[in-house]
Amino acid sequence: MGEHAIALNSVKLVRDHFTFGPLDLEIPKGYVTAIVGPNGSGKSTLFRMIMNTIKPQQGNIHVLGEQLGYDNDDELKQNIGHLPEEATTFDYFLKGYDKAAFHAKWFRGWNNDTYQRLLSNLATRDDLQLKKMSKGMRRKFDLSLAMAHHPKLLLLDEPSSGLDPIAWKTMIEVLHQYMENEDHTILMTTHIVDEVKRLADYIVFLIDGQVYGTYEKDELLQSWMTYFIETPAHSTIDIRSIPGYCEHKLVSNGFYEVISSKAFEAEQWLEQQQVNVRSKQLLELDEILLQHVKRARQFAK
Structure with missing residues (x-):
């Protein structure tokens, strides 16, 4: 800088x-x-x-x-x-x-x-x-x-x-x-x-x-992504291993919503693991801030 x-x-x-x-x-x-x-x-x-x-x-x-x-x-x-x-x-x-x-x-x-x-x-x-x-x-x-x-x-x-x-x-x-x-x-x-x-x-x-x-x-706003993924049947993949993992939730059987702060690395990992990415969406700045607040206050406990 x-x-x-x-x-x-x-x-x-x-x-x-x-x-x-x-x-x-x-x-x-x-x-x-x-x-x-x-x-x-x-x-x-x-x-x-x-x-x-x-x-x-x-x-x-x-x-x-x-x-x-x-x-x-x-x-x-x-x-x-x-x-x-x-x-x-x-x-x-x-x-x-x-x-x-x-x-x-x-x-x-x-x-x-x-x-x-x-x-x-x-x-x-x-x-x-x-x-x-x-x-x-x-x-x-x-x-x-x-x-x-x-x-x-x-x-x-x-x-x-x-x-x-x-x-x-x-x-x-x-x-x-x-x-x-x-x-x-x-x-x-x-x-x-x-x-x-x-x-x-x-x-x-x-x-x-x-x-x-x-x-x-610009780099920050391009690096935070929500992925809607489908894991293979009988998969033993640990979703928390996704690069930049922040949080996830189960949408339905085998379907997850995952937030990553390292979009490029996360997509490479998902492809290597043969995980089907149904869709993806960039996070807005206020959503990124919320993730930082959650993480900061979790560490402060």
Whole structure:
């Protein structure tokens, strides 16, 4: 994957009854990486640590080649655009253009033409008080703010929350345009499967504070398969021996439904064993996530 935009080394944080890590994670520069996992798995916690608003109790974090926790943090944030999951509330009384003016003073790379173009492309406005904006309007406004200073790194926490289908498609187009610059990187969290399919190059499974694999998206989506098979009469084949075996269930006498995470190897094995494959079907991302969750929580027992 080459150079890293973000690297976590042995990072651990314990808060109340939740333990994040210890984990190692590398986010490649120049790509879109999607963090997916169940609610409460630490996705927003990860973002807050990258923004250095909460600090891990052990380990270290490097962002854009610099280690967090030193005097350079404010300088580093000049190159980061952050869209948090929840809109801020302390500034509800401000009008949008007032908040934009603050950002323009803070970020040296702020470009008002870019900001106005983003507002126009996303079909939103900044002449209302933030508290009077609809959720979707506020989301589009906040995304415009996050991108107007031309950051090298975008952190997007559930970016499509509150967006209607038209606004969602426009957001996808805006982010694709952003990624035309090979120096740009996006790290995002999302529950929207189609969002991952359209945007992500890599997928990270984060489950209960632990990373359970980083995968190239297309390779991942092509490697998980459900097979509907018929075993030979009086067969002694152990279905659990199928490469990448995850689970199976008996559909009827001699007919099974089997899930494998290694489709190519599984098909070779089935052919060698003279097992009749009646049909097969690729798993969707949410189904793959479910398999990872089952496996992770089984190992955690």
